[in-house]
Amino acid sequence: MTVSSLKLSELKARLKKGLFLRIGPVTMAIRSTVPSVVEGVRLVYADYPLADDDFADFHVTLNPPRNLRRWLKPQAMFELDGVSPFKPLPFKQAFPMLEWGMNWCVSTHMHGYLMIHAAVMERDGHAAILPAPPGSGKSTLCATLVHKGWRLLSDELTLIRLADGEIIPLPRPVSLKNASIDIVQQYVPSAVLSPKVYDTLKGTVALMKPPADSLARIAETVKPAWIIFPKYEAGAATRLEAIPQSRAFMRVADNAFNYSLLGARGFEALAGLIDKSTAFDFNYSSLDEAIETFASLQTPAQAL
Known part of the structure; x- marks a missing residue:
């Protein structure tokens, strides 16, 4: 199965709890409820194979910060295993931030x-x-x-x-x-x-x-x-x-x-x-x- 085989409602549900994608030697588990991330994944990841949801090399999340600023000045925060290595970015930059964050995961951890x-x-x-x-x-x-x-x-x-x-x-x-x-x-x-x-x-x-x-x-x-x-x-x-x-x-x-x-x-x-x-x-x-x-x-x- 690929991302394109999922209905929009199914894609949203998977992204909410974790969408497991196989990207070459890497499996990414992506969680996000941000609309631009959902649409971005649906568009440019359409042909990517889905992976089994029992293992991922990286568990990443892209969602608004859990504080009052999410209402005053909407932002997006990237997390790897619950830890944010970067400062939040404006909410409209959520999808590029996901890409930059996943590149960072690979470039800082894949030392094989x-x-x-x-x-x-x-x-x-x-x-x-x-x-x-x-x-x-x-x-x-x-x-x-x-x-x-x-x-x-x-x-x-x-x-x-x-x-x-x-x-x-x-x-x-x-x-x-x-x-x-x-x-x-x-x-x-x-x-x-x-x-x-x-x-x-x-x-x-x-x-x-x-x-x-x-x-x-x-x-x-x-x-x-x-x-x-x-x-x-x-x-x-x-x-x-x-x-x-x-x-x-x-x-x-x-x-x-x-x-x-x-x-x-x-x-x-x-x-x-x-x-x-x-x-x-x-x-x-x-x-x-x-x-x-x-x-x-x-x-x-x-x-x-």
Whole structure:
């Protein structure tokens, strides 16, 4: 069963006591009575499989705080196992806060993997990893490519299995911000986006529903092939330039959440990733040219 198989009344009832979702290697139990969360889950999580309600890796709640401020200045509070790691946010930001909170759960607890702050997509059994800071155009590029022949593995968190270096899919809704929302809507009219939420700390945000095929293949692990550091620059010529492995190693390490915490295992996992991949800097301003560039990527011999 998937979320879409539930009637609205059933979805509300499950969210009230705990909706158990399977998201790749993670099971999330989500509780919320906030209308925007109910509608957001119904829209962008429609194709996600429901999990048995006897176990979850994370039990999260998104509801108004239990104090008088809920009436004077409506807010939303995220909790993990009854503890709130963040300050409340305005009530209208409840659904994005749920997404940010679930990302935080994974990035701070899933230390059985080397975790990299990067989008990751698959084509023909090989993955392109896109580490990049906010504002680089990473999510815009990812949201477009997964509607142009690539499979979404994750928009935010690349999970590298320590035992063999395989990439574990964690497909979540793609977080789009500010101008990228309209760009993606115009470029990919079939993309399903949540309503815009304004005035967040990240600006205006919306979440894109993952393609159904990416979720249908959620159990298929992938070998790494390319590490690409994207950078959007208005008016810039499209340029894909190979970079040395040593530089790629340091830059990926800088984007890893738990490289230092893992110690020798983290070093070995990252070294293995670099050895199996070809690394590039990628500058672009045209999505058409970016799509053509990614389509022309050749699988490196070491990834075969």
